[in-house]
Amino acid sequence: MIKRLASRELKTKFGTFTEILYYDGQKESIALAMGDISGESVLCRMHSHCIGAHVFNSIECTCREEMEAAQKRIQMEGRGVIIWLDQEGKGNGHLALIESIPFKKEFGQAAAYVKAGYKQDARDYSAATQILSDLNIRSIVLLSNSASKAEVLATHGISVTSVRALPIADKSSAE
DSSP states (O other): OEEEEEEEHHHHEEEEEEEEEEEOSSSSEEEEEEEEOBBSSSSEEEEEEEEHHTTOSSSOOOHHHHHHHHHHHHHHTOOEEEEOOOOOOTTTHHHHHHHHHHHHHHOOOOHHHHHHSSSSSOOOOHHHHHHHHTEEETOOEEEOSSSHHHHHHHHTOOEEEEEEOOOOOOOTTTT
């Protein structure tokens, strides 16, 4: 069972969000909300922790850019929420991410986890389900570049009315 611990205003380059901290007894999760978010078809980004992109500014993934694009989209609409989940390496952890690197180029990231001995995707969205319920959000418009994530979220009881892609610049020229 997840518990709401605290909230505060968080000023970002995309406007002021309300940061709401949750804890399930093992992990913290955060909801960043803007505007009136209760009800139906609320813009929502389900975002998993990525230390490489968010802390070390890695150019090996697009996690940081996806977070910025989601904040910008929510700012433009004046309403939405980002659910930040502590699930590094698709829920496998940072060690799995490091150990999968030798396989990534040949097999892609998901298959690289399997080659390294981990699950292709070990993420769990049960905390997100509880957070959405706490925020009185009955359905979401998912902000994601992976339409298949909507199917995964549905298995956790999350109603996704549509999926909107996030524009991300090609990073291949950044190297």
